[in-house]
Amino acid sequence: MARSKEADVARLYHLHSAHVRARPLEPPFDADLRPLPFRTYLGSARTPLPGRDFAIDAPLGAVLERRRSIRDFALRPMPLATLGRLLHASYGVRGMRKIDGEWSNDRPTPSAGGLYPLEIYVATQAVEELPDGLYHYDARAHELELRREGLAHTALVGLTLDQGMIMNTNVVVVITAVPMRTMWKYGQRGYRFLWLDAGHLGQNLYLVATAMGLGPVAIGGFYDEELRRLLSLPAEEDAIYLVCIGQPAPAGSRTGTQRA
Secondary structure, eight states, X not given: OOOOHHHHHHHHHHHHTSOOTTSOOOOOOOGGGOOOSSOOOTTOOEEEOSOOXXXXXXXXXXXXXXXXXXXXXXXXXXXXXXXXXXHHHHHOOOEEEEETTEEEEEOSSOXXXXXXXXXXXXXXXXXXXXXXXXXXXXXXXXXXXXXXXXXXXXXXXXXXXXXXXXXXXXEEXXXXXXXXXXXXXXXXXXXXXXXXXXXXHHHHHHHHHHHTTOEEEEXXXXXXXXXXHHXXXXXXXXXXXXXXXXXXXXXXXXXXXXXX
């Protein structure tokens, strides 16, 4: 079977964004193209979140030993503070620091140039004190902005190539990227950095969830344009990664589908 054209395009991008000594780097960045560093949705209903802290009492070694992808969940109510702490400890704003002479919002993940091109959206189910719906996480305010009312989990199963375990999770975290936040400075190479950032954030979500007794599972396969429409994303923003988080089913009822 012939290789897909998509795979060839990916290889072509990889080669053309590579640093090669015989080829000069791209011209200096254009500060006029720099987009805003945060997304907010003016006029959206907002829910303040508790748990703006790192109060997670679990040894790192034990968390690393337990970290697994979980696909068997038991749907039970999740405290709102648990969701708040999960989001803040994974990608919240914890202060300010200087990077390359400029003040930047500091977060608990690495990011190329401290530019933080990612945004977080969450589809919620059975979270106490929070109606089921689709929300955007405003990391500066530590608040959720309502994007769509009602349960979105059924729609997300269909958009993720029938990943049925979504139905029993409390939260589906959709990680999106605003590419120009990184590319205005790093050019074509900056597009690579989006995926590195997403990996850092994904691992944070895995570790924080595990430390809190929750189960995570990542999803990389989905119908891009349909997911974009569900989230009503702006034209310059793309969904790139999903992490589902819920409460693991009791050991005796699991089907043996834990993965690395």
